[in-house]
Amino acid sequence: MTPEQFRQHGHEVVDWIADYWARVGSLPVRSTVAPGDVRAALPTAPPERGEPFADVLGDLDRVVVPGLTHWQHPGFFGYFPANTSGPSVLGDLVSAGLGVQGMSWVTSPAATELEQHVLDWFAELLGLPQSFRSSGTGGGIVQDSSSGANLVALLAALHRASGGATVRRGVEPERATVYVSAETHSSMEKAVRIAGLGSDAVRIVEVDGDLAMNPVALAARMERDVARGYTPVLVCATVGTTSTTAVDPLAAIGPICQKHGAWLHVDAAYAGVSAIVPELRGLQDGVDWADSYTTDAHKWLLTGFDATLFWVADRAALTGALAILPEYLRNAATDAGTVVDFRDWQVPLGRRFRALKLWFVLRWYGAEGLRAHIRGSVALAQELAAWAGADERFDVLRPHPLSLVCLTPRWPSGVDADVATMTLLERLNDGGEVFLTHTTVGGRAVLRVAVGAPTTTRAHVERVWTLLCEGHDWLAADFAAQAAE
Numbered sequence: 001m002t003p004e005q006f007r008q009h010g011h012e013v014v015d016w017i018a019d020y021w022a023r024v025g026s027l028p029v030r031s032t033v034a035p036g037d038v039r040a041a042l043p044t045a046p047p048e049r050g051e052p053f054a055d056v057l058g059d060l061d062r063v064v065v066p067g068l069t070h071w072q073h074p075g076f077f078g079y080f081p082a083n084t085s086g087p088s089v090l091g092d093l094v095s096a097g098l099g100v101q102g103m104s105w106v107t108s109p110a111a112t113e114l115e116q117h118v119l120d121w122f123a124e125l126l127g128l129p130q131s132f133r134s135s136g137t138g139g140g141i142v143q144d145s146s147s148g149a150n151l152v153a154l155l156a157a158l159h160r161a162s163g164g165a166t167v168r169r170g171v172e173p174e175r176a177t178v179y180v181s182a183e184t185h186s187s188m189e190k191a192v193r194i195a196g197l198g199s200d201a202v203r204i205v206e207v208d209g210d211l212a213m214n215p216v217a218l219a220a221r222m223e224r225d226v227a228r229g230y231t232p233v234l235v236c237a238t239v240g241t242t243s244t245t246a247v248d249p250l251a252a253i254g255p256i257c258q259k260h261g262a263w264l265h266v267d268a269a270y271a272g273v274s275a276i277v278p279e280l281r282g283l284q285d286g287v288d289w290a291d292s293y294t295t296d297a298h299k300w301l302l303t304g305f306d307a308t309l310f311w312v313a314d315r316a317a318l319t320g321a322l323a324i325l326p327e328y329l330r331n332a333a334t335d336a337g338t339v340v341d342f343r344d345w346q347v348p349l350g351r352r353f354r355a356l357k358l359w360f361v362l363r364w365y366g367a368e369g370l371r372a373h374i375r376g377s378v379a380l381a382q383e384l385a386a387w388a389g390a391d392e393r394f395d396v397l398r399p400h401p402l403s404l405v406c407l408t409p410r411w412p413s414g415v416d417a418d419v420a421t422m423t424l425l426e427r428l429n430d431g432g433e434v435f436l437t438h439t440t441v442g443g444r445a446v447l448r449v450a451v452g453a454p455t456t457t458r459a460h461v462e463r464v465w466t467l468l469c470e471g472h473d474w475l476a477a478d479f480a481a482q483a484a485e
């Protein structure tokens, strides 16, 4: 493809995306294809000769779009949002067009330095500790995901716990312990497995009535483990758990970690970006205790996947765990020790220029625009919670500090509540106007309504509420009719 052909087809692709965004609200949110449908629409043999670009674009509409669940749909209330935006896509496009590898400073100095700078900006905007800034002992990096961030945090913690000896010996896997709660994201247990510790290393700390980690229980477990000769390596505290956005009390957990020399990793994958709004920052009180912190701009901050913002207070622990310098990567800047080589802060060697999209997003919206987006989602979610709280058909799980509302429908006695709740969920999702997901709390099925797509307005939240109420009434009447038979 020549530059001129690229210009022509590039314009077509941008038009296609703009048209997609303009019409996404009219499509069914959840894909209706059956397993195998997408593959059945594709030729069995790969193309032997090049094809006209128009045919490729045509197949986007014919094959791909029907097989999509539309995460940018204004009726998307499932999981957590996965925002994208114009400036994010354009930043990614430039990154793809430049095609640079930012593994070492020398391989593209702008890739490293822009990333350091943008991460310092975000540390300031989120009110994160000074220790996370690149001017101190720490620093930030864009990781591919919070799952990846959780893994590198654990590797750094293991390195520190071994007195810097992971390179030669490592921590004895049978002696290392990692503390989570039952509400911690599963990626932390996956990280434990990848690190070779085995699931026996995981200590599941009790939670309180709000599903937040109980610091008294944490302290007791750590004391017990230390008395038995274990090494507490890392505590993963979550700000905004995946199921219900529970917040583990950092201010109470921090001193316990410090007492036992354990690394405090804060997983704020979804909720962390909300700290850009000063009045929401109180949720993260005690973040100064953190050794590392992760939050995803690719969930709720108008930036497309992948854009995990990850910071460490002591970058030497991270690079100590991950740096290897083979001859073929040697260069004068690295040897002089005057630059940061981000390959030593992550698992892969190669890395895309992801800071570009963050830079574009931040400059397009400004901090003010990002705050307005977060505030808008929170306000809509709080309104929904108020409507549901005043309605006898639903119980609202408390607390709901951000933009996720968890609802438990009430059903007539004699009805299997979980079956009824899941039937209501399927009915709503089959309707195509909205998409919700569920979780369980205390063993009971709960509906999650996560507000945060940039296109979602008050009218869409009113609509999901109406559909919930209508669906509830219809099912309750159906159950009553069945009981009467």
Ligand code: PLP
Pocket (backbone or CB within 6 Å): 080, 144, 145, 146, 147, 148, 185, 187, 238, 240, 241, 242, 267, 268, 269, 270, 296, 308
């Ligand atoms: N941690 C928490 C608390 C999450 O809620 C999630 C995803 O929802 C993750 C980690 C994993 O995020 P990622 O997809 O960035 O790996």
